[in-house]
Amino acid sequence: TQTVSQSDAHVTVFEGDSVELRCNYSYGGSIYLSWYIQHHGRGLQFLLKYYSGNPVVQGVNGFEAEFSKSDSSFHLRKASVHWSDSAVYFCAVSAWGAGNKLTFGIGTRVLVRP
Amino acid sequence: GGIITQTPKFLIGQEGQKLTLKCQQNFNHDTMYWYRQDSGKGLRLIYYSITENDLQKGDLSEGYDASREKKSSFSLTVTSAQKNEMAVFLCASSIIQGAIAEQFFGPGTRLTVL
Numbered sequence: 001t002q003t004v005s006q007s008d009a010h011v012t013v014f015e016g017d018s019v020e021l022r023c024n025y026s027y028g029g030s031i032y033l034s035w036y037i038q039h040h041g042r043g044l045q046f047l048l049k050y051y052s053g054n055p056v057v058q059g060v061n062g063f064e065a066e067f068s069k070s071d072s073s074f075h076l077r078k079a080s081v082h083w084s085d086s087a088v089y090f091c092a093v094s095a096w097g098a099g100n101k102l103t104f105g106i107g108t109r110v111l112v113r114p
Numbered sequence: 115g116g117i118i119t120q121t122p123k124f125l126i127g128q129e130g131q132k133l134t135l136k137c138q139q140n141f142n143h144d145t146m147y148w149y150r151q152d153s154g155k156g157l158r159l160i161y162y163s164i165t166e167n168d169l170q171k172g173d174l175s176e177g178y179d180a181s182r183e184k185k186s187s188f189s190l191t192v193t194s195a196q197k198n199e200m201a202v203f204l205c206a207s208s209i210i211q212g213a214i215a216e217q218f219f220g221p222g223t224r225l226t227v228l
Contacts, residue, residue, distance in 0.1 A: 009154075034216065043118070043204055043219030044157075090156065100145060100208055100215055101172070106156040 002027035006105035021076040023091030032094040033074040116141035118220035129197040135190045137205030146188040147206040199227040
């Protein structure tokens, strides 16, 4: 069984700052990792994914994430945040062959201040 | 592009009542999902359906029934609403590409039980 941990429940940054959201997982086999964003009152939207190849993956709106097998991590980063990045961010994992079942972390709420 | 529609947007029920939530997608996706989202707990999978007429239990299926009437629609029934229950139910869909496919989410149905 795969598990995913997001250690920061809340993060507050100023517009133009960089941000890193942490995600750690546990699973012994091949794994698929992704990040989703949820703006207030809306459904989740896909940001990016990783399953093989270059460990740094680019997503929409300037987001990128880096996979580390040694650290069992898939941290999300953005170099310069905008007020519209205020949202809840979910890390999700899926084991190969699990029928695309995703296990989500509890989410990190990001507040971008002007 | 496509869209996922969830009805109703808000659902108020009474304790012990049977309540049905509906989801429609026009992506022509094979797989559909129902998640429950509670504050501070992330998303938990209730039921999913890999294709029309298929039904698979998720981690939180007890107390729920589901029905995949046709490829484009997936319904969820709360068999007996619990007093003071409050949660958001999110429907999602995806195609199957091996075990890797992003999920597309609807806006959610917000349930309140009096």
